[in-house]
Amino acid sequence: MMQLSPEILQKIDNRDFIIFDGVCVLCNGWVKFVLRFDRRENFHFVIAQSDLGEDIYAQLGLKSDDYDTFIIVKNGEMFTKLDGVFALMSGIGWPWKILSIGKILPKQLKDWMYDRVAKNRYALFGKRDTCMMPSPEVKARFIGV
Secondary structure, eight states, rough: OOOOOOOHHOOOOOTTTEEEEEEEEHHHHHHHHHHOOOOOOOEEEEETTTTHHHHHHHHHOOOTTTOOOOOOEEEEEEEHHHHHHHHHHHHHHHTGGGGGGGGGSSSHHHHHHHHHHHHHHHHOBOSSSSSSEEETTTGGGGGGO
C-alpha cells in the first residue's frame, strides 16, 4: 500500500476518509448517503478537486484531471474502486454492512464492473458545473475545505 506524506497525514489527522469527485452527481450521491447513514460519523470527506485532494492524487500517481478512482482510507488502509465501496459499507454499520460481502468477488471482476460505471458516470448520472460545497451542518466532516 502506498503511504501518504507526513504533511498529508497531519492534515487528515488519522481520520477515515473518502476522496470523491466533487462535480460528479453519482459521487455526491454517495456522500449524501454516507452523511445520512454513517451515524457514528466514522468517515470524513476530501473533495478530489481541492488542494488536499490534488496532493493525495499526485502522491498516489493518479491523474488529477480524471477522478475515476473512488478512494477510501479506513484504519490507515487504502481501498479503491469496488473494494472501497465494500470497505465503506462495512464501516457505516448495519444493515449496510451486509453488502460488504461483495468483497469476496474476484478483484478482476470487481474492477471491471467498477470501471464500466466510472467511465460513464457523467453520461449516466450527470455532472455539476462546480464542486459540492458542504453545508455548515456537515462542514466539520470535510477535510481541506
